[in-house]
Amino acid sequence: MYLSKLFIPITKELSSEAKIKSHQLMLRTGMIKQSSAGIYSWLPLGFKVMKKIEQIVREEQNLIGAQEMLMPTIQSSEIWKESGRYEDYGEEMLRIKDRQGREMLYGPTNEELITDIFRSSIKSYKSLPQLLYHIQWKFRDEIRPRFGVMRCREFYMKDAYSFDLDEEGAKKSYNKMFYSYIRTFNRLGLKAIPMAADTGPIGGDLSHEFIILAETGESQIYADKKIFEVDLNKYDSSDGSLEKMRKDFSSFYAVTDDKFKENDFNEKVKKESQVKTKGIEVGHIFYFGDKYSTPLNCLIDAQGGKKAPVKMGSYGIGISRLVGATIEANYNNEIMKWPRSISPFDVVIIPSISKNNKENLQKAEKIYKELKNQNIDVLLDDVDENMSNKFKKHDLIGIPYQIIIGSKSEEDKFEFKELNSKSTMLSLESIKSQLKNK
Amino acid sequence: MYLSKLFIPITKELSSEAKIKSHQLMLRTGMIKQSSAGIYSWLPLGFKVMKKIEQIVREEQNLIGAQEMLMPTIQSSEIWKESGRYEDYGEEMLRIKDRQGREMLYGPTNEELITDIFRSSIKSYKSLPQLLYHIQWKFRDEIRPRFGVMRCREFYMKDAYSFDLDEEGAKKSYNKMFYSYIRTFNRLGLKAIPMAADTGPIGGDLSHEFIILAETGESQIYADKKIFEVDLNKYDSSDGSLEKMRKDFSSFYAVTDDKFKENDFNEKVKKESQVKTKGIEVGHIFYFGDKYSTPLNCLIDAQGGKKAPVKMGSYGIGISRLVGATIEANYNNEIMKWPRSISPFDVVIIPSISKNNKENLQKAEKIYKELKNQNIDVLLDDVDENMSNKFKKHDLIGIPYQIIIGSKSEEDKFEFKELNSKSTMLSLESIKSQLKNK
Numbered sequence: 011m012y013l014s015k016l017f018i019p020i021t022k023e024l025s026s027e028a029k030i031k032s033h034q035l036m037l038r039t040g041m042i043k044q045s046s047a048g049i050y051s052w053l054p055l056g057f058k059v060m061k062k063i064e065q066i067v068r069e070e071q072n073l074i075g076a077q078e079m080l081m082p083t084i085q086s087s088e089i090w091k092e093s094g095r096y097e098d099y100g101e102e103m104l105r106i107k108d109r110q111g112r113e114m115l116y117g118p119t120n121e122e123l124i125t126d127i128f129r130s131s132i133k134s135y136k137s138l139p140q141l142l143y144h145i146q147w148k149f150r151d152e153i154r155p156r157f158g159v160m161r162c163r164e165f166y167m168k169d170a171y172s173f174d175l176d177e178e179g180a181k182k183s184y185n186k187m188f189y190s191y192i193r194t195f196n197r198l199g200l201k202a203i204p205m206a207a208d209t210g211p212i213g214g215d216l217s218h219e220f221i222i223l224a225e226t227g228e229s230q231i232y233a234d235k236k237i238f239e240v241d242l243n244k245y246d247s248s249d250g251s252l253e254k255m256r257k258d259f260s261s262f263y264a265v266t267d268d269k270f271k272e273n274d275f276n277e278k279v280k281k282e283s284q285v286k287t288k289g290i291e292v293g294h295i296f297y298f299g300d301k302y303s304t305p306l307n308c309l310i311d312a313q314g315g316k317k318a319p320v321k322m323g324s325y326g327i328g329i330s331r332l333v334g335a336t337i338e339a340n341y342n343n344e345i346m347k348w349p350r351s352i353s354p355f356d357v358v359i360i361p362s363i364s365k366n367n368k369e370n371l372q373k374a375e376k377i378y379k380e381l382k383n384q385n386i387d388v389l390l391d392d393v394d395e396n397m398s399n400k401f402k403k404h405d406l407i408g409i410p411y412q413i414i415i416g417s418k419s420e421e422d423k424f425e426f427k428e429l430n431s432k433s434t435m436l437s438l439e440s441i442k443s444q445l446k447n448k
Numbered sequence: 449m450y451l452s453k454l455f456i457p458i459t460k461e462l463s464s465e466a467k468i469k470s471h472q473l474m475l476r477t478g479m480i481k482q483s484s485a486g487i488y489s490w491l492p493l494g495f496k497v498m499k500k501i502e503q504i505v506r507e508e509q510n511l512i513g514a515q516e517m518l519m520p521t522i523q524s525s526e527i528w529k530e531s532g533r534y535e536d537y538g539e540e541m542l543r544i545k546d547r548q549g550r551e552m553l554y555g556p557t558n559e560e561l562i563t564d565i566f567r568s569s570i571k572s573y574k575s576l577p578q579l580l581y582h583i584q585w586k587f588r589d590e591i592r593p594r595f596g597v598m599r600c601r602e603f604y605m606k607d608a609y610s611f612d613l614d615e616e617g618a619k620k621s622y623n624k625m626f627y628s629y630i631r632t633f634n635r636l637g638l639k640a641i642p643m644a645a646d647t648g649p650i651g652g653d654l655s656h657e658f659i660i661l662a663e664t665g666e667s668q669i670y671a672d673k674k675i676f677e678v679d680l681n682k683y684d685s686s687d688g689s690l691e692k693m694r695k696d697f698s699s700f701y702a703v704t705d706d707k708f709k710e711n712d713f714n715e716k717v718k719k720e721s722q723v724k725t726k727g728i729e730v731g732h733i734f735y736f737g738d739k740y741s742t743p744l745n746c747l748i749d750a751q752g753g754k755k756a757p758v759k760m761g762s763y764g765i766g767i768s769r770l771v772g773a774t775i776e777a778n779y780n781n782e783i784m785k786w787p788r789s790i791s792p793f794d795v796v797i798i799p800s801i802s803k804n805n806k807e808n809l810q811k812a813e814k815i816y817k818e819l820k821n822q823n824i825d826v827l828l829d830d831v832d833e834n835m836s837n838k839f840k841k842h843d844l845i846g847i848p849y850q851i852i853i854g855s856k857s858e859e860d861k862f863e864f865k866e867l868n869s870k871s872t873m874l875s876l877e878s879i880k881s882q883l884k885n886k
Contacts, residue, residue: 014575015513016515017515017517017569017570017578017580019568019569019570040569043565043568043569045519045520045523045524045561045564045565046522046523046524046550046552047550049520049522049523049524050520051517051518051519051520051561051565052517052518052519053517053565053569054515054516054517054580057516057517057518060518075453077454077455077492078492078495079455079489079490079491079492079495080489080490080495080498081483081489081490082483082487082488082489082585082602083521083585083602084484084487084542084554084587084601084602085483085484085487086483086484086487101547102547104522104544104546104547106542106544106554108542108589108601109539109540109542109589109591112484112485114484116522116544123483123489126483127481127483127489127491130457130481131455131457131478131481131491132455132457137452140455142455142492147520147521147585149522151546151547153547163522163546164520164521164522
C-alpha cells in the first residue's frame with residue numbers, strides 16, 4: 011500500500027474528550043472516528059489491527075476445539091425474561107421496540123441466546139462436552155462512555171460458552187479456556203495476569219480476570235512477577251496437565267486493590283519480586299453451573315435415564331478493547347511500537363523525496379515490489395514531506411520496522427531500523443531475511 | 449472435524465414458515481436457527497459457508513483497490529436528518545432511543561455515515577479517487593420477513609462507496625466495481641447477469657442489479673444466454689478496457705418482467721439463445737453523483753480553488769443472502785452440491801461402521817490424518833448409522849466430494865465420488881491430487 015492512497019486521516023486536532031493516550035493516538039493516526047457518543051467507525055489502519063487481533067483469538071479458540079458460530083446482535087426480550095435478567099440488567103441494556111411493538115434488545119452478552127440454541131439442539135450426554143464461540147458486536151448503553159474504544163457502547167467481543175454434564179467436566183473446559191487465553195495474550199505480545207475474580211452479575215463459582223499491565227490502567231495491581239515465568243510449554247493438553255497449569259498460575263500472589271492487604275503482600279512476595287502497577291482487564295472467564303440452564307430448562311439426558319441441567323461457563327475477550335489496551339501497554343515517550351503479530355503493516359519504507367529528485371522514490375518502489383513478492387505487507391511512504399515530519403508520523407503509526415532511503419543509502423545497502431533501536435546498514439537480502447525471521 | 453463433535457443439529461422437523469428450499473435445507477442441516485422473526489443465529493456449518501463467501505468478496509474488493517474499514521451498526525439520527533432520509537425511510541428503519549433519549553437507529557445502509565466520515569477526512573482532489581467498503585450487519589424491519597436468510601431483518605452485507613471528483617472519474621470507479629462483481633460471482637460458482645436497473649430510493653443516474661439464475665427466484669428473467677460467454681480475461685484493468693467490458697455486457701438483452709416486451713425479446717434474441725427463468729438479486733450498484741454529498745456538504749477542493757461536492761456511488765452485495773441464493777441455484781432433486789470454493793468442507797469420509805467392526809473407521813481415521821496434513825479441510829462421518837441414512841444426510845449437507853469406505857474398498861483403493869456423479873476406485877494418492885486440483 012502507498013501511503014498517499016491509504017485512507018488515513020491523520021490529524022492534530024484532538025477532542026478534549028480524548029484523555030488517555032490510546033484514545034489520543036487512535037484519533038491522531040486516523041485509526042477510528044467517533045460517530046456518536048461511545049460509538050466508533052474503524053478506519054483502515056485501526057481495522058487492520060483489530061482484524062489481526064480477532065484472527066489470533068480465533069485461531070487459539072479453534073486450537074482447543076471450540077467451534078465458531080454467530081449469534082445476531084438483536085435479541086428477543088423473551089429469553090431474558092426466562093432467565094430473570096430482563097429487569098435486572100438495568101439501563102445498560104439497549105431496549106428496542108420493533109415496528110410490531112415487540113420488545114427486543116441489542117445483546118450485551120449471550121448466555122440466554124446460546125442456552126436457547128443449545129436446549130433445542132443437544133439432548134444427550136454423549137454429545138458433550140461442547141465449546142461454542144462467536145465474535146460479534148455487542149452494545150452496552152454506558153451512562154458515561156469514555157476512553158475511546160476502551161469503554162465504548164458498541165464493542166466487538168469474542169464470547170465462548172462451554173456445556174458439560176457435570177462440574178468435573180466443566181472445570182476441564184474452564185482450564186482449556188484458561189490455557190487458550192494465556193496463549194492468546196502471549197501471541198498478542200501482552201503480559202497478562204490471570205487473577206481470581208468475583209463473579210459479579212453473571213454469577214457463579216469460579217472466575218478469572220485477565221489483566222494486562224499498563225501504567226495508565228484502570229485497576230491497581232499487586233503481583234508477584236514470578237507469575238510471568240510460568241512456561242506454558244511445560245504443560246500438555248491433557249486434563250491433568252491443564253489443571254496443574256491453572257494451579258501453578260494461581261499459586262502466585264496477584265490481586266487488585268479491592269483485595270490488597272499490605273501485610274499479606276509483603277509476607278508472600280519477596281521485595282524484589284513485587285510488582286505494583288496498573289492494569290487493564292482484557293478477558294474474563296466464568297464457571298456458573300446451572301445458573302442459566304435451570305431457569306431456561308436446558309436439560310441433558312444423563313446416563314441412567316435421568317435428566318440434568320447442563321453445566322455452563324462463559325468466556326469473554328474484548329477484541330475492540332484490546333486495540334486500545336495494546337496501545338496503553340506499548341505507547342511510551344511519543345513512540346508507539348506495535349507487536350509484530352498485530353502491526354497494521356510489517357514494515358514501512360521511508361524515502362527522502364524532493365521535488366527535483368525522485369531517485370529515492372524509485373529505489374523505494376523497487377524495494378516495495380520485492381518485499382510484496384515475498385508476501386511481506388509493506389507500506390511505502392510516498393508523501394512529499396520532510397523526513398523529520400515523516401519520522402514523527404511513523405513514531406505514531408507504530409509499524410515496528412523501517413527502511414529509510416535517504417542520504418545514508420548506498421548502492422546496495424539501506425538503513426534498516428527497528429523502532430526504539432539504532433539503525434543498521436543492510437543489504438536488501440538481509441532485510442528480507444530479518445523481516446521473515448522476526 | 450469429526451461429525452460426532454460438530455455442532456450440527458440436523459432435524460426433520462420443519463417449521464411451516466419454511467416455504468422455499470434454501471430455508472428448508474438450512475434448517476434441516478442445522479446451518480441456522482431462527483431466534484426471532486427474521487433474525488437468525490448461524491451455526492457452525494452455515495457460518496463456515498458465509499465466512500467463505502465473505503472472504504471471496506473481500507479478496508475481490510481488495511483486488512480493485514477498495515480499502516476495508518468498519519462502520520458501527522448503531523447510528524445517530526442526525527446525519528439521516530441532514531440527508532432527508534430520516535423521515536423518508538419509513539418503518540423499515542429500526543428506530544431506537546438510547547438511555548439519554550437520543551434518537552438512534554440500526555443502520556439499514558451507510559451512505560450518510562460514510563459521507564460524514566469522508567467530509568471530515570478528505571479535502572483535496574489529490575486524494576481522489578477513493579473506494580471504501582465494509583462488511584457489517586444491517587437491519588431492515590421488514591413487515592413480513594420470510595424465505596429464511598433471503599429476506600430477513602438482520603442481514604450481513606458488503607457495502608462499498610466510491611468518491612470521485614467528477615462524473616467521468618465516478619464512472620471509472622463504477623466500472624471497476626462492475627468488474628469486481630462479475631469476478632466475485634464467478635468465483636462463487638454462480639451465473640450472474642448484470643441488469644440495468646431503476647435506481648429506486650437510493651436515487652441517481654446509473655445502476656445495475658446482479659441477478660443469479662434460480663428457478664425458484666423472486667423475479668422473472670428474460671435474457672440472451674450469450675451474456676454468459678463474455679470472457680473477463682479479454683479485459684485488463686485499464687479504464688478503457690473496463691468501459692468496454694461494461695458495454696459488452698450491456699449489449700446483450702437481459703430484463704426482468706417489469707421491462708419485458710415479447711416482441712422486443714423475439715426480435716433481439718434468437719430463439720435458441722433465449723433464456724426465460726427466474727432469478728435472485730444478489731448485488732446492486734449505483735452511481736448517484738452528489739445526492740448525499742450536497743445535502744451533507746461534503747466538498748472537495750478542486751483544481752483552480754473551487755469547491756465541489758464529491759461524486760459518489762454505492763455498491764452492495766448481500767453476503768448472508770448469498771448463502772440462501774447459492775442453495776436455490778444448486779439444490780435439485782434432494783441433492784445439494786456446494787461449489788467447491790464455498791463448501792463447508794472440501795471432502796467427507798464416510799466409513800461403514802458397525803458395532804462389531806471398527807476396521808473401516810480406523811481406515812477412515814488414517815485417511816483423515818493424511819488429508820489434514822495436506823491442509824485439506826475434511827469431515828469424518830464417525831456416526832454409527834447405516835450407510836443409506838448417511839448418504840441421504842450427505843446429499844443435504846452438500847460437501848461435493850466423498851470418500852466411501854465400505855464393502856467396495858480394497859487394500860489400497862477407495863471409492864471416491866463427486867456428488868451427482870458415479871464413483872470410481874482410486875488410490876489415496878490420486879484422491880489427494882484430485883482434491884488439490886479441483
